[in-house]
Amino acid sequence: MKKPISRRGFVGAVAAAPAAAAVVTNGKPALLGGAPIRSEKFPGWPMVRDNDERALVDVLRSGKWNRNNGGVAKRFEESWARLLGVKHSLATANGTSALIATLGAMGIGPGDEVIVPPYTFVATINAVLLHHALPVFGDTDLETFQIDPRSIPNVITNRTAMILPVHMGGSAANLDAILEIGKARKLPVVEDACQAHFGEWRGRKLGTLAAAGCFSFQASKNLNSGEGGAIVTDDGDLMERCSSFHNNGRGADAGGFGYVRNGANLRITEFQAALLLSQMTRTQEQSRQRDLNAAHLTKRFNEIAGVTPARLENGCTRSAWHLYMFRYSKEAFDGLSRATFLKAMAAEGIPCSRGYVPLNKEPLIEATLSSRGFRAIYPERRLKEWRERNRCAQNDRLCEEAVWLTQTMLLGSKEDMDQIADAIVRIKSHAAALRSLDARG
Numbered sequence: 001m002k003k004p005i006s007r008r009g010f011v012g013a014v015a016a017a018p019a020a021a022a023v024v025t026n027g028k029p030a031l032l033g034g035a036p037i038r039s040e041k042f043p044g045w046p047m048v049r050d051n052d053e054r055a056l057v058d059v060l061r062s063g064k065w066n067r068n069n070g071g072v073a074k075r076f077e078e079s080w081a082r083l084l085g086v087k088h089s090l091a092t093a094n095g096t097s098a099l100i101a102t103l104g105a106m107g108i109g110p111g112d113e114v115i116v117p118p119y120t121f122v123a124t125i126n127a128v129l130l131h132h133a134l135p136v137f138g139d140t141d142l143e144t145f146q147i148d149p150r151s152i153p154n155v156i157t158n159r160t161a162m163i164l165p166v167h168m169g170g171s172a173a174n175l176d177a178i179l180e181i182g183k184a185r186k187l188p189v190v191e192d193a194c195q196a197h198f199g200e201w202r203g204r205k206l207g208t209l210a211a212a213g214c215f216s217f218q219a220s221k222n223l224n225s226g227e228g229g230a231i232v233t234d235d236g237d238l239m240e241r242c243s244s245f246h247n248n249g250r251g252a253d254a255g256g257f258g259y260v261r262n263g264a265n266l267r268i269t270e271f272q273a274a275l276l277l278s279q280m281t282r283t284q285e286q287s288r289q290r291d292l293n294a295a296h297l298t299k300r301f302n303e304i305a306g307v308t309p310a311r312l313e314n315g316c317t318r319s320a321w322h323l324y325m326f327r328y329s330k331e332a333f334d335g336l337s338r339a340t341f342l343k344a345m346a347a348e349g350i351p352c353s354r355g356y357v358p359l360n361k362e363p364l365i366e367a368t369l370s371s372r373g374f375r376a377i378y379p380e381r382r383l384k385e386w387r388e389r390n391r392c393a394q395n396d397r398l399c400e401e402a403v404w405l406t407q408t409m410l411l412g413s414k415e416d417m418d419q420i421a422d423a424i425v426r427i428k429s430h431a432a433a434l435r436s437l438d439a440r441g
Ligand SMILES: *Cc1c(COP(=O)(O)O)cnc(C)c1O
Pocket: 094, 095, 096, 097, 120, 121, 123, 124, 166, 192, 194, 195, 215, 216, 217, 218, 227, 228, 229
């Protein structure tokens, strides 16, 4: 795809459209005292409309704030299931509780191993650890930022009880390969689709292809009710167990005191559900907007050597674009560090982040493994084995090179996207001068 192209040639090609482009991209970087490429803010989040206010006030005035006496959560669940093309949907307090309830309902417990990617939000592994199971890390595919299916068989043992892939950034993990491994090794697969609202794998909605899928509606997510989550599945028995788990272990007669299993209160409120319902139409429009902008960004990025957008897996027919992720190669930028590149972008009015640090090395894991409960469950020998296996070389490298743009930036205009690319071109053409700032930290 990527044609080698000289900077002069590239700037020339871009300048063919607006004559000012070359001035913009050649101008002095803001970090060195030039005028920033943009001064306006990117679209804010959340976006509030009149119908959100009405939806909230309706619940408020109804006096039915809890799902047991209201009907809004139920309506949201029906709507979410219909939009995703799945039989059952259960709204939860948040995405973490969707994961906890699903793993609980599927019987994940002490002694089990759950295969997870190391490139994900901490909640993916917290859900595993809270059930006193061990998260076992596959490695990341450097090109796609997703769990590398080739790394999964290497970490399967006779204790493996589940594969829990994440659709990172809203783009699909390789579901063909992962579901195939699950089938061959008789392991259930659960999708962490917490970033993947309306993303697709071969035309089917993410979250609906495995045994179950979990979503988050936390404030930063593409569908947002402050906090919120959902579990979806075609399996009626599993849904019954999830529902029970999230309702303090009550049996199907939810109103009563018939407790049939250990559980927790992970229920959504009617207020959250009302906000989710009122945003349903707009959420789909917004995903189309992100799609268009992401395609334009990718086109521009492909013309700049040294910034490589995360490649979509072949079956990923649509990304939710929760994040626009790319790799920054400092070799192509005269050795300019990623940290200074990020500072230079921020100075141009384009905030980006370096994204995750290696989750498999977070102190929280050692702290949990050495806790009294875990030591009671796992013999030292097993924890030693776990530590020896815990290596993710590709992921370590990715965490050094990754850069993220957030989903709200993708709700801007096409010109906004051009400014992002222009800022990169400008920084690149002054990379040697900017590098002097590396040393000063
Ligand atoms: C946001 C997120 C979660 C957790 O969702 P909350 O609603 O914040 O609890 C889990 N997994 C991933 C990949 C996420 O991005």
